[in-house]
Amino acid sequence: MSGRLTIVMYHYVHELAGQGFVKLVGRTYDEFQGQLDYLERRFTIVTPEQFIDAVKGRCALPANACMLTFDDGYRIHYSVVFKALRERGLAGFFFPPARPVLEPSVLDVHKIHFTLASTAGAAEVARQLCDWLEMNAVAFSLQPVASYKAAYAKASRFDPAEVVFVKRMLQKGLPDAVRTAAVDALFRNLSGYDEALLSEALYLRAHEIAEMVDSGMYVGAHGYDHRWLDTLTVAEQERELDLSLSFLEDVGAPTENWIMCYPYGGQDPLLLDGLRRRGCVAGLTTEVAVADIGRYDPLLLPRLDTNDLPLHRDG
Numbered sequence: 001m002s003g004r005l006t007i008v009m010y011h012y013v014h015e016l017a018g019q020g021f022v023k024l025v026g027r028t029y030d031e032f033q034g035q036l037d038y039l040e041r042r043f044t045i046v047t048p049e050q051f052i053d054a055v056k057g058r059c060a061l062p063a064n065a066c067m068l069t070f071d072d073g074y075r076i077h078y079s080v081v082f083k084a085l086r087e088r089g090l091a092g093f094f095f096p097p098a099r100p101v102l103e104p105s106v107l108d109v110h111k112i113h114f115t116l117a118s119t120a121g122a123a124e125v126a127r128q129l130c131d132w133l134e135m136n137a138v139a140f141s142l143q144p145v146a147s148y149k150a151a152y153a154k155a156s157r158f159d160p161a162e163v164v165f166v167k168r169m170l171q172k173g174l175p176d177a178v179r180t181a182a183v184d185a186l187f188r189n190l191s192g193y194d195e196a197l198l199s200e201a202l203y204l205r206a207h208e209i210a211e212m213v214d215s216g217m218y219v220g221a222h223g224y225d226h227r228w229l230d231t232l233t234v235a236e237q238e239r240e241l242d243l244s245l246s247f248l249e250d251v252g253a254p255t256e257n258w259i260m261c262y263p264y265g266g267q268d269p270l271l272l273d274g275l276r277r278r279g280c281v282a283g284l285t286t287e288v289a290v291a292d293i294g295r296y297d298p299l300l301l302p303r304l305d306t307n308d309l310p311l312h313r314d315g
């Protein structure tokens with residue numbers, strides 16, 4: 001009995017007309033439809049019931065099972081993805097962080113993105129970050145800028161050194177309070193966006209999520225504030241989980257036998273204990289592999305990125 005399950009991870013999907021946030025990295029509408037053609041031809045797209053039954057050991061998955069997951073609660077998940085899936089009679093699994101749905105706020109990860117995508121350019125963002133670090137060195141007891149640069153300014157497979165420096169420093173390199181303050185300052189100076197207006201345009205509204213749930217889409221937890229959950233104290237982890245669950249309850253999503261999707265893939269054993277105590281039955285990571293129910297810990301299921309799969313019907 002095979003428990004193999006190809007879990008595909010999506011983030012942003014663009015509208016047909018190329019409106020919206022054209023600078024966000026994501027699938028074009030045609031690529032998305034082409035990939036759905038490919039997946040429908042070769043796989044059986046699982047429903048929430050099939051997936052939950054399989055992880056609970058009640059029922060085997062169909063052969064060539066595939067699960068479609070959408071992270072980060074983009075409003076386009078309602079206006080584009082939900083409609084495309086509904087037309088095909090498919091179910092998707094959506095994981096919106098709670099805070100930007102409930103408050104007129106933009107997640108740090110997106111503030112960083114929109115700051116780096118600004119016309120100022122990455123070199124200017126890195127320069128302003130260094131200025132900010134120097135100006136706030138005493139207030140926040142920071143290390144000298146040169147030591148941060150030595151640790152983080154290293155080119156990666158995808159980005160030049162100055163982009164990696166900004167991303168690493170602002171995503172995980174600085175302590176939480178410093179990071180939030182620095183991200184805010186750079187976003188305000190450089191992005192050209194008003195936070196409240198961007199929040200409303202970028203993220204799902206609660207009533208849209210409720211409609212998706214009513215129409216058979218699965219909505220699960222992706223944290224309250226989209227933080228690296230493996231960097232938090234147990235008390236902070238528990239708060240993230242409890243706030244996520246009360247958000248799911250408010251939008252009518254399941255809070256029994258529910259699914260967690262870890263922001264940035266970050267988790268640790270204490271978090272997994274907290275999840276088990278709260279009745280979570282599956283956790284989605286960002287480890288790149290085809291999952292196998294029964295072989296993997298159900299709280300540590302790997303996924304493939306949409307970029308790992310073909311974009312046309314015939315592959």
Ligand SMILES: [Zn+2]
Nearest residue numbers: 071072263264
């Ligand atoms: Zn995320």
